[in-house]
Amino acid sequence: MKTNLPYTEIIGLPGVGKSTLINSIENQVECSGIAERWPEAPQKLYFFSSLTRLYLGFLVYYPSLFLKPKSFKNSWWIISKVAYRLASLNSRPAKENAVLRDSGILQPLLSFPAEYGGTKLDLSLLKALLHLIPLPDKVVIVTVDIETALERYLERQKKTDRRSDYSVSSESYVKAYEIQQIIHEYLLNRNVQIHSLNLNVEISDPIKTKLIDFLRI
DSSP states (O other), rough: OOEEEEEEEEEETTTTTTHHHHHHTTTOOOOOOOSSSOOOOOOOHHHHHHHHHHHHHHHHHHHGGGOOOHHHHHHHHHHHHHHHHHHHHHHOOTTTTTEEEOOOSSTTTHHHHHBBBOOOOOHHHHHHHHHHHHEEEEEEEOOOOOOOHHHHHHHHHHOOOTOOOOOOOHHHHHHHHHHHHHHHHHHHHHHOOOEEEETTSSHHHHHHHHHHHHHHH
């Protein structure tokens, strides 16, 4: 699908430090808005419309996927989540240079395999989703080593008493990282602007400056 959405999405495995990064520069970035969540839930009509368009896209462009019904059964959550995010994005006023953390369309493609380690995300379905969804103008990909990300995530879940039915492990994070590499390559091939940040080091002023410059372009 054509890249036509004027926003920047910040993606990375759960626990890499996306929110910490944005919080460190939030007051310095001249942009329309930095949102952790959508201002409003989309109307059900918009959601079901987005969901229907996705399945029609699968039917038209990727009919062979319907020969693997298990792929859809295992991935109903991620398809619904992407449809929900699409409906939210399309129902909110267009804002240039909006920066989305944990509320964009791409992030669920990483969160799903990381947090639901017992469920495999079919790679054919992943690539079909990437083709069918509108892409952001720019993407910031945040990374740390897998062990650090997993440790931070588990500690955060413990502190906030979040859901305990997630099946996270080193193996699920490795799978999610492999998917991140696939998404990275796809975005490069689609000429999406990418800024990669490794947060194994301290978030220094030069790192902040480079990121702010990228967001402002």
